Amino acid sequence: MQIKDFKIDNSLKELTEHRTVLLPIACYETTISKNINGYIPLHWHEEFQFVFVVKGEATFQINDESVDVSEGEGVFINSGCLHMAKERNDSGCVYICLNVSPSFIVSQELFPTFVSPFMQATNIPYIRLVPNELWAGNIVNSILEINQMVKQKSPFYEMDISVHLTLIWKNLILNGSQLEYEQTELIKSKRMKQMLNWIHLHYNEKILLDDIAQAGQLSRSECCRYFKKMVKKTPLNYVTDYRIQKSLPLLQQSEANVTEVAYLVGFNSTSYFIDKFRKAMHMTPLAYKKTFHP
Template identity: 75%
Template structure:
């Protein structure tokens, strides 16, 4: 299965249902630059995520860290961590397998408290880079591939085989020897960041001041800016502008939409300002983007 777009709610929580018919998991291939945004936008989910890059190179951001994942390598992204992904070179055609698993399904209920919960609560394991030269990581990468194949083949009892591989994945992950840390300061920082993003994504179409965003996180203006620059590498208002442009993409693809209406719908109070920011972000004007998307729509008959 190939996912080119996924829905997120106002807090950036992904709304994709991560499960097969029977199991609380999802395993699919993603080609990064085929996503509607041209990249995988910032989001989070309760599920644990395991990634295996099959082609090209990906640049991932997990919370405030950035990491390059090359072909044959992978990632473990912990539950609740903000993350996004871009094609490292924009044209490598990066493809990766994404395996999302509900934490409660990794091990049996009797083992969950001891062997799973301490890891998903740890503040020093937002992600782990999976490199094949590490024995434990190579085992995880092999199991990701096998789970993906099991779902594709859909043979009798494949769910049991998947469960076995998930157990092996988790055993190898906790064998890597990382000492767990649980810092209240880090937990509070993540909570405040999500509160600010949640507020911003609820009110993005309104007039928004820096004070409004800071107040949502219970922070001063300066602390709010430090949070955004540390985690998202941009100012709060620059992030807001980028988010508004993201929201405009789907609106521009509607046949009846026009650039001015879209600009005001996503919170810009000037069409010319919207066009300028859109061009800098997308390397084309909103009108060119709209015409291109409409001409490539599966519902448009391009025959002459």
């Protein structure tokens, strides 16, 4: 299953249901370039995410860090962390994505001791999975096994998946990362999500830098610093890019009018919309529309 258009709420929380019929997990292969945006946009979810790159290479941004992951490598992304992914070097990157509800990793009795501390640790937004390390290689092997089980659905495969999830988590703990809990990091994450939430509620209105800063209870300069560090762009550039992202499904509709779409997503000038769209998508809005309705 390829998720081409991530459904997210106004706080950027992904709304895709990460589960099979019986299990609170999802396992699927993703080709980054086939996403509606040409990349996996910024989002977060409560599930743990395990990624294994089967082809090409990608850069994952996880909170304020960039992580390059090549073919044969993987990465664990902790619960609640903002993340996005872009293909590197036109490599046709394909990766297996395993999303797992934290409550399903181990039994309820073991959860407080072995899982909850990792979810709350502020120094582990991600862990690289390089298979030449035994513990990481074991995790990768289990990801590949689970991917096959989900495809084949052999009898009792749900129980087999449960066993592999426990092995994955045991090996993750075996890597020996020390857990830290920094209150300022928790506050920073909360404020960033508040600002993003405000933008996604008001993107089709007039937005000023003061509005965004106020949403995060920050000064203008601190607001800009947060965005530069976490999103790698200015707050208002993020607003522009988000508006373009929201315009894509509208332009795919046969009756769509470029000028109407521009105003629907918050641009007050068609020419400005066309200019920014061309820079982001490497084509005009009309050319994009014609790829769906020649």
